[in-house]
Amino acid sequence: METGVSITGRIRVHQGGRSPKSEAEEKEDRLLKVIGKxxxxLDFLKNALR
Structure with missing residues (x-):
């Protein structure tokens, strides 16, 4: 059975493999999602009013 230290180390290595998004990138992603919705x-309403 593995110890907690090696499990924690493995988690850190796994998470370190991906570069986290910056706060600005996360905000941009949220805003683009809102714009898309x-x-x-808007397209639905335009078509409904024709």
Missing amino acids: QKVE
Whole structure:
């Protein structure tokens, strides 16, 4: 059975393999998602009012 130290070390190595997104990149992703949803809603409403 493995000790907690080696498990923690493995988790750190695994997480270190990916570069975390910066706060600005995360905010940009959230905003682009909102813009996409609003565009879908706008297109739907435009088509409904024709």
